[in-house]
Amino acid sequence: MTTTTTPLLPTRVDADRLLSNLERLRAIGATPEGGVTRRAFSREDVKGQEFVAGLMREAGLDVRVDAAANLVGTRQGRGGTGAPLVLGSHLDTVPGGGAYDGAYGVLAAVEVAHTLHESGTVLDRPLCVMAFSNEEGTTGTPAMFGSRAVAGCLEPGELDLVVTGQDRALAQVLDAAGGDSRCVDDVRRAPGSVAAYLELHIEQGPVLIGSGTDIGIVEGISGRLTAEVTVQGQANHAGTTPMADRHDALLAAARLTVAVPSLTGPGGVVRVATVGDCQVSPGAWNVVPGRARVIVDLRDMSEDNLRAGLDRLRAMGQEAGSATGTTVDVTEVQRVSPTPCDPGRRATVRRVADALGLSSVTLPSGAGHDAQWMARVAPTGMIFVPSEDGASHVPYEHTAPADLVRGAGVLLGCTLLEGMTT
Missing domain, CATH: 3.40.630.10 (Zn peptidases)
Known part of the structure; x- marks a missing residue:
């Protein structure tokens, strides 16, 4: 050759x-x-x-x-x-x-x-x-x-x-x-x-x-912004807690995870967005999750777009928390320009x-x-x-x-x- x-x-x-x-x-x-x-x-x-x-x-x-x-x-x-x-x-x-x-x-x-x-x-x-x-x-x-x-x-x-x-x-x-x-x-x-x-x-x-x-x-x-999303709910028995009385942290994390792709595309602000890690506590099949943590990765060639993506992620977290009776905290853990x-x-x-x-x-x-x-x-x-x-x-x-x-x-x-x- x-x-x-x-x-x-x-x-x-x-x-x-x-x-x-x-x-x-x-x-x-x-x-x-x-x-x-x-x-x-x-x-x-x-x-x-x-x-x-x-x-x-x-x-x-x-x-x-x-x-x-x-x-x-x-x-x-x-x-x-x-x-x-x-x-x-x-x-x-x-x-x-x-x-x-x-x-x-x-x-x-x-x-x-x-x-x-x-x-x-x-x-x-x-x-x-x-x-x-x-x-x-x-x-x-x-x-x-x-x-x-x-x-x-x-x-x-x-x-x-x-x-x-x-x-x-x-x-x-x-x-x-x-x-x-x-x-x-x-x-x-x-x-x-x-x-x-x-x-x-x-x-x-x-x-x-x-x-x-x-x-x-x-x-x-591309620049990269990594955010840690922590959801605080209330753990309780999966069999005895009525659905209306639950404060399910994983449910809030799931709502947020499903919404993350909307940060991209025609109506979005960043080139790609990924949820690549999820941890649930106490992590038992018969317990309503009391705490969940997800890691979100945002990437774009614009620093302003990364900043806007983080702002939107925080707003989405608040919506997920309100809908599930949980508290959602979004913290930036790393940013590479x-x-x-x-x-x-x-x-x-x-x-x-x-x-x-x-x-x-x-x-x-x-x-x-x-x-x-x-x-x-x-x-x-x-x-x-x-x-x-x-x-x-x-x-x-x-x-x-x-x-x-x-x-x-x-x-x-x-x-x-x-x-x-x-």
């Missing part, structure tokens, strides 16, 4: 090598169901990092693990020192996740570096390939640790949090994985110290595959896709990515390739080999354009 050579691309990626490396990495943490489990800082995650470090060396990169346990491969440019062009993503997965989420972006970036190395192509500026640590956040600690460390956005006391399934603090787990908890602040990069950041990723959604489009040009990463991608980087992706004869469309990213933190440091662009069935975070996550190679070719072209200072 080969890619097409164009005047923009004096060389091309090695398709067979890229696809082979993806399969070799898939085997590290492979599950019987066909998925992959490489939780951040786990033995499998470290083994995967060591494998990719070897590929980086073969690609002519100088390799190190920084204090935040990010894997970093660098190559000097023609101008020696200076602001580097950074390509990256992550290697950790959700439990039983797919083989392409994150890993594809890292291995495609390594393949770009290998292609430049083999062809003797030297960029004007340094090239840096990064595999960020703990992007998924499945350790019971906040997600995107590595990229937040680079952006200087770690939370106070974060290193003291106990990691899920281990009787150790994050600092200890980080050190065991090759990082250095004492020097994490040294990882921080000042705005402007990175020339540009590019991240190639599977879409994790149905837009590209549904429209038959080759390349997604990401306009930005929308992150627009840099217009210049979007133009670069479009230019390369056009030069390669690939169709493209501009679309938002509904999922979070390391790019949203790197955007605080550098002009940032994201490239999407299709996800079959729009599936991700599942064992059957898949992207066609031809699409994987096309995406790597676009990343190569963007690297050549962004890597030149004139």
Whole structure:
């Protein structure tokens, strides 16, 4: 399998090598169901990092693990020192996740570096390939640790949090994985110290595959607002309490859950809205629920829309409480602001896709990515390739080999354009 050579691309990626490396990495943490489990800082995650470090060396990169346990491969440019062009993503997965989420972006970036190395192509500026640590956040600690460390956005006391399934603090787990908890602040990069950041990723959604489009040009990463809805009712006997006398907390939570989709669509204010968690107390089949808690996830590219969505959610909670004789409290627990991608980087992706004869469309990213933190440091662009069935975070996550190679070719072209200072 080969890619097409164009005047923009004096060389091309090695398709067979890229696809082979993806399969070799898939085997590290492979599950019987066909998925992959490489939780951040786990033995499998470290083994995967060591494998990719070897590929980086073969690609002519100088390799190190920084204090935040990010894997970093660098190559000097023609101008020696200076602001580097950074390509990256992550290697950790959700439990039983797919083989392409994150890993594809890292291995495609390594393949770009290998292609430049083999062809003797030297960029004007340094090239840096990064595999960020703990992007998924499945350790019971906040997600995107590595990229937040680079952006200087770690939370106070974060290193003291106990990691899920281990009787150790994050600092200890980080050190065991090759990082250095004492020097994490040294990882921080000042705005402007990175020339540009590019991240190639599977879409994790149905837009590209549904429209038959080759390349997604990401306009930005959706903001996210997480709200905890607590319903206080009155527990009582399920057999003896008349229906008219009940204060059923679950009933109120259910009314609210059913109403949440109305926050989207023509009459709504946000792009998507989800109730993804529900807990009921006392949780017995023969007791009227006295307390319920649901978690609501709102996402949109507009901060104002997220704020309006929270206001509407609170109004809906009051209506549900009044109808059921319960008290409903809606509390915002986390907000991540929308992150627009840099217009210049979007133009670069479009230019390369056009030069390669690939169709493209501009679309938002509904999922979070390391790019949203790197955007605080550098002009940032994201490239999407299709996800079959729009599936991700599942064992059957898949992207066609031809699409994987096309995406790597676009990343190569963007690297050549962004890597030149004139």
